[in-house]
Amino acid sequence: MLEIKNLHVKLEEEEKQILKGVNLTVEAGKVHAIMGPNGSGKSTLSYVLSGRDGYEVTDGEASLDGEDLLDLEPEERAAAGLFLAFQYPVEIPGVGNMTFLRTAVNAQRKSRGEEELSAADFLKVVRERAKTLKIDADMLKRPVNVGFSGGEKKRNEILQMAMLEPKMCILDETDSGLDVDAMKLVSEGVNALRSEGRSFLVITHYQRLLDHIKPDVVHIMANGRIVKTGGPELALEVENNGYADILAEVE
């Protein structure tokens, strides 16, 4: 599904090299987690995959279902099935949440050559999916994320994801700032979306999210590279012993 080879990335404005040869393959239907100390390049990896400005790929490649991602504009990447849930979801004053979702869904359908959803069909689907995430009708009418609590913003991101039905979902510290109940809701939302044709890359600082979203594979990222890969037990090792042992071992 997602294939990253020898990816090197630097900041556009500075000489600072951030990613120094990332290799990662996420198979269809699998959930991979990336953990790692602050500043290791986890967010940079997700930004570069989504096509955010300010970064320059100096070497390597990244593809989604065989399609070269790095050649595509951000909206083309989304149309190809990539979705990134941000650590800090943006507020969009003046644009109703429901209108935003409907526009996004229909743009997506159009780019795939599918018919637009009728207003009634859209409403039915969005209400049903919002209910699972305990998002009430009021939140659907309000401007996107404006005045939403941290937990509400994260749930709203998962709703966006549920509506767009992406193939490859990247969640960057979706758990940060969530209380236990909100984290459960978000995790349940993600778990409900797990399917054979959909993969996840879950970036997290803490093992606790991975108690709820059970990963197939866990990677440790440090200093711009993936330095260790294992099963869920690797996350427990980090939780118990921190990163020091693993980093010492790979050095």
Ligand code: ADP
């Ligand atoms: P992580 O998500 O693992 O905490 P980041 O990808 O956010 O790591 O950052 C990796 C490194 O790159 C850090 O040293 C960070 O300070 C630096 N960095 C990332 N983006 C920028 C930027 N726009 N300007 C300056 N430094 C940046």
Ligand code: MG
């Ligand atoms: Mg980060």
Ligand code: MG
């Ligand atoms: Mg650009």
